[in-house]
Amino acid sequence: MSGNSCPTVQPEGTSDLDPADPSVAKTSLQISNSGSIMPTRTIDWFPPEILLSIFECVIHLDLVADDGYGEVQRRCMGHARMVSRTLYGSTYVPTITPYGLTRFPTHALHGLTHVCKRWREVALNCPTLWTNIDNRVPAQMDAFFVRSRAAPISINLISRNFGDLASIMYRHGSRIKRLDVTVHKMVPSSRQPRLRCAVPLLECLTMVSTDNEAPLRLHDNAMAILDACNFGVKALALINVIPGVPRLALPQLTHLYLSGGSRTAVWGDAMHHLPAILAHTPALQHLHISNLRHRTTQADMSDAMQPVALPALRSLTCSKGWVTSALRLLELLELPENVLVRLDSLECQSPNTVIRSYALSPQTLAWLSSFTYLEVMSHNHDTLLIAHGSRPHSGLWIQAMCHNLMVDWVQWLTQLTTMFPLPSVTSLKISWHDEDLVRSLFRQFPLVTELVAYFNHEWMPGEGDCERVASDLYAALSEGNPPSCPRLETLILSYDAIPTALCIPQLVDAIALRKALGYPLRRFTIDTGHQHCKSEEDELQSTLRRVKAHVLESSDLSFGTGAFEFKMDERWTIPEAERWWQLPNDEKAANVFPIYGFEPRW
Secondary structure, three states, X not given: OOOXXXXXXXXXXXXXXXXXXXXXXXXXXXXXXXXXXXXXXXHHOOOHHHHHHHHHHHHHHHHHHOOOOOHHHHHHHOHHHHHHHHEEOOXXXXXXXXXXXXXXXXXXXXXXXXXXXXXXXXXXXXXXXXXXXXXXXHHHHHHHHHHOOOOOEXXXXXXXXXXXHHHHHHHHHHHEEEEEEEEOOOOOOOOOOOOOOOOOOOOEEEEEEOOOOOOEEOOOOOOHHHHHHOOOXXXXXXXXXXXXXXXXXXXXXXXXEEEOOOOOOOOOOHHXXXXXXXXXXXXXOEEEEEOOOOOOOHXXXXXXXXXXXXXXXXXXXXXXXXXXXXXXXXXXXXXXXXXXXXXXXXXXXXXXXXXXXXXXXXXXXXXXXXXXXXEEEEEOXXXXXXXXXXXXXXXXXXXXXXXXXXXXXXXXXXXXXXXXXXXXXXXEEEEOOOOOHHHHHHHHOOOOOEXXXXXXXXXXXXXXXXXXXXXXXXXXXXXXXXXXXXXXXEEEEEEEOOHHHHOHHHHHHHHHHHHHHOOOEEEEEEEEOOOOOHHHHHHHHHHHHHHHOOEEEEEEEEOOOOOOOOOOOHHHOOHHHHOOOEOOHHHOOOOOOOOOOOOOOO
């Protein structure tokens, strides 16, 4: 070996890697251009253990760089956060897509084995570097099987039948720790391959069907995969796949993801199957169901189903389906005290006729009674409701849309908050443009002591709407004896508009009237989302001076802070829920409201 470099290994014999992969081609070119001038003498003296640690870091950085973010974004986001998106510990975590799970990029391994002879020897003698295997290139798959030796392996398989899977399970079933299977439109065959073999190490199984016409129904032989892993699998994802439900019992399962295809529901008869599945998953911690659509009938309402207890559940997500289906699912569950329930991007089909028919279990009602904080955002027929209490891992999130202009949206919201009674709410934060909505909410939450009203003129559909909703608020707070929210102590007006939109004379009158009735405010704050010109600031300061005489403790004004705008609470970011797979971006929690340009998915 020379004084400044070690002998390079030219990129030959690369049939065990995918030559069509642009990343592999790029790496080959970089290696060829580097020649033999790389100063590797110092690093070459490192023992194999340190070299392997460096190799693993290189692979992990390569995974992060391949996660779809641009160079500028990578620099800004921070290394630790990026690694957490793609890795869980030192394990590659693929992303769920309707076309299968993303595959482990192999170009970093290609580069490490073609720098010098010693690096290649060290890499080839480390079985754990070669345990992520797929069948894109048969020669590469065979090479990785050999190089991984006896180490547990993760397999990503794409096929039109189960023949390839049967062969792999027969030869390597005892080593499979993770199995991701993507089935393109199934090729009919009179003979089904035998899949009954032991997979004692299997912890994660995902199955995806890319057929947009109909979901894949697993025949009895294919169900043997699930039979084999019934007592050990911890994570199961079925995408556009229907299992033989009566035989599905997974006592150690902690993660379950169920989804329909890009054009199909999770299952047409899901409500009859889900209780049977969930009743046999006592250790379940994270349940995610996407595209849940089930036409509720009167027979469903009269079903004498006992609610399923999920004592270990930590998060429940139901996204991109129907509101009625999500509500029916909640009716069938007993929720523990510490659970995050997110019903997201749901569509209302016929809300005014069915929402009254549901009844939550006593355990779920007890969970709801612990919530003291509520956010309600309503814009046109788009609503986001978020509630939580002092427990850091407990909360309710409902985001729903309705495009039926004949629906009485205020009535629907009233029914929704009746469906989810929140008797302990003391802090209420609202943004709205519907007349009478605040009165409806105030009647349901008489214990409110803190009220934040957020006005955003961009959300208002017409000219003068901001002034109208402000007037509605003041009237609701000052009419009657006692007035609405009799325990109200703190009122905060947060807005992104000109001061005149606050209807200041009516505001001052409402605060004065509450004091005259014996229900004075203790604290009053105006929070603006931007700086104002001097005349506008003077007007706001004058308002505070007029209000101060009717407020017991303090009245404040803050310019440009936007401190009370709606922001997503960190509790809705649940890393453990993505322990085995990264969720698609449109199924992650994101407080993007209102949703403009929404089109029904079906």
